[in-house]
Amino acid sequence: ILNVEQSPQSLHVQEGDSTNFTCSFPSSNFYALHWYRWETAKSPEALFVMTLNGDEKKKGRISATLNTKEGYSYLYIKGSQPEDSATYLCAFRNRAPYAGGTSYGKLTFGQGTILTVHP
């Protein structure tokens, strides 16, 4: 079982604050790191897929960085808004055997960081 850890478990911030949280994963046999955003009573939705050491991805006020050598990724939210309140999940995928040219490695999810943005 692969160890994927997220910290902190929960976070409360005021509207307008910037915030960040961490996903730690095994540094060997890396293939991809996913970030998902999960709002209450909805399905998780993909934010980013990161594959290269040093990758930086950005979507609006949300950005993420990746360090595969030390096994961590940061997710940043600039100027948090109440609608950013959600659980943010990371998921690690290691290299899997190829079958017929298609890889089907599984994702290992972290436990999530619950973000609450107060107006």
Next chain:
Amino acid sequence: NAGVTQTPKFQVLKTGQSMTLQCAQDMNHNSMYWYRQDPGMGLRLIYYSASEGTTDKGEVPNGYNVSRLNKREFSLRLESAAPSQTSVYFCASPKSGRGLYNEQFFGPGTRLTVL
């Protein structure tokens, strides 16, 4: 396109009862997955199907069975429900193939309570 659909959305069972959770995807993906989500534990893989006709155990398969009925449908069965199976269940289907990194598309979830 509906993406990934699941039924039912809510279910309450008594210990020992059986039920089947249904999942369907209309994205023509090969792979389908069943996860359970419990507080503080993230999403844990129960079973997956890499392609039509194949199924494999995930991290927490005990107490469950699955059927990949066809390319679209992947069902999860609890033969004799236990309180420890109270959870939220998500079906997912990834974009698969070289370079696509298995980004998951999730269904709306089934909230199951076993009394």
